Amino acid sequence: MKTEENNKELNSFLPxxxxxxxxxxxxxENYFQILENNIQEKVSRIPVLYTTKxxxxxxxxxxxxxxxENSVREKISLTIEREASSPLYLRPSFVRVFVMxxxxxxxxxxxxxxxxxxxxxxEKDISFNDIYHSTYVTDLDENELAGLIxxxxxLNSNTSQFENYLIEENTDIYTLTEEL
Amino acid sequence: MTDFSxxxxxxxxxxPDTCHYAFNLLVKKYQQRVYWHVRRIVIDHDDAxxxxxxxxxxxxxxxxxxxxHSQLYTWLYRIATNESISFLNSKRTKFFLxxxxxxxxxxxxxxxxxxxxxxxxxxxxQQAVLKLPQQQRIIFNxxxxxxMKYEEISEVLGVTVGALKASYHHAVKxxxxxxxxx
Numbered sequence: 240m241k242t243e244e245n246n247k248e249l250n251s252f253l254p255x256x257x258x259x260x261x262x263x264x265x266x267x268e269n270y271f272q273i274l275e276n277n278i279q280e281k282v283s284r285i286p287v288l289y290t291t292k293x294x295x296x297x298x299x300x301x302x303x304x305x306x307x308e309n310s311v312r313e314k315i316s317l318t319i320e321r322e323a324s325s326p327l328y329l330r331p332s333f334v335r336v337f338v339m340x341x342x343x344x345x346x347x348x349x350x351x352x353x354x355x356x357x358x359x360x361x362e363k364d365i366s367f368n369d370i371y372h373s374t375y376v377t378d379l380d381e382n383e384l385a386g387l388i389x390x391x392x393x394l395n396s397n398t399s400q401f402e403n404y405l406i407e408e409n410t411d412i413y414t415l416t417e418e419l
Numbered sequence: 420m421t422d423f424s425x426x427x428x429x430x431x432x433x434x435p436d437t438c439h440y441a442f443n444l445l446v447k448k449y450q451q452r453v454y455w456h457v458r459r460i461v462i463d464h465d466d467a468x469x470x471x472x473x474x475x476x477x478x479x480x481x482x483x484x485x486x487x488h489s490q491l492y493t494w495l496y497r498i499a500t501n502e503s504i505s506f507l508n509s510k511r512t513k514f515f516l517x518x519x520x521x522x523x524x525x526x527x528x529x530x531x532x533x534x535x536x537x538x539x540x541x542x543x544x545q546q547a548v549l550k551l552p553q554q555q556r557i558i559f560n561x562x563x564x565x566x567m568k569y570e571e572i573s574e575v576l577g578v579t580v581g582a583l584k585a586s587y588h589h590a591v592k593x594x595x596x597x598x599x600x601x
Contacts, residue, residue, distance in 0.1 A: 288595065288598075293566075295455055296535060296536060296537025296542070296544075297458050297464075297532075297535055297536070297537075298536040303468075304451060307450055307468070307471065307472070308443070308446050310472055311471075311472055311475040311476070312446075314475075315476060
């Protein structure tokens, strides 16, 4: 009661505006309407994802996770049983080892076949008689031979001599092979 | 019960006497995170349930070969992501559907999902997420809902952090556009 009386006493000495609780301040005309619009506009510019809850919106049936644990346990027991009862050759571990061994064997066989002795014929293994008795020489065309000699970048003195010999003696490869 | 660290769980799993116990603890520890990750990708609860069970069976079969080059939960997330994608792909090939039709189907399921407890804006957000390309959708889910770091997502998906940031940025822009109707 004493406080209220004191306040009344103080108010009587203060200007009338203080009673309106503005502390003497005023605002421009329609300020609060404009402020409301400004706030609404600024809020609308805030990215939607900032105001949307990132909480999980999905739900599960009650006790689902307890049931899931049991289901997983049951399925694993079944898998173990199935694996144990299946024949050895059908077990995944056996199939994996079998495939690995098969690949290794296939690679080894391929390597051996490609590198076996006598597969590739070396130049040393061909004798003069082999060439003479083969149809290779008779199949040769002298123009083709001359072309090959011209094209060859590794012309040595023997090749040049042979070429000169053919020209000087006015002979061809057939006559030459017959003479041989 | 579930206070064991990942390395303790793995140690127990490698011991034949405690492997079942360790695996049960692992399921208990990670089932919810794995389930929600899968659910956000496949949307339907029953589908998510099937996929999650397959994931844990796969984990059981391969856990002995886990060499701890990565963290256990990123390994689990990787399996979960791959299984969920495979599930959607198998659905597509099974019904000869193009990708967009699978997304439409997921969108329809979401609209009629009785196990969706979110409000209208959250439903609309999920619809917007479904419009994203598959990889972008997974990245957005992992970042926005699972609050995973880019480095962790990178480890799970095998995508660089820079690519993830760009992908997330594009996803956010597309979702904003969808939600504001611009």
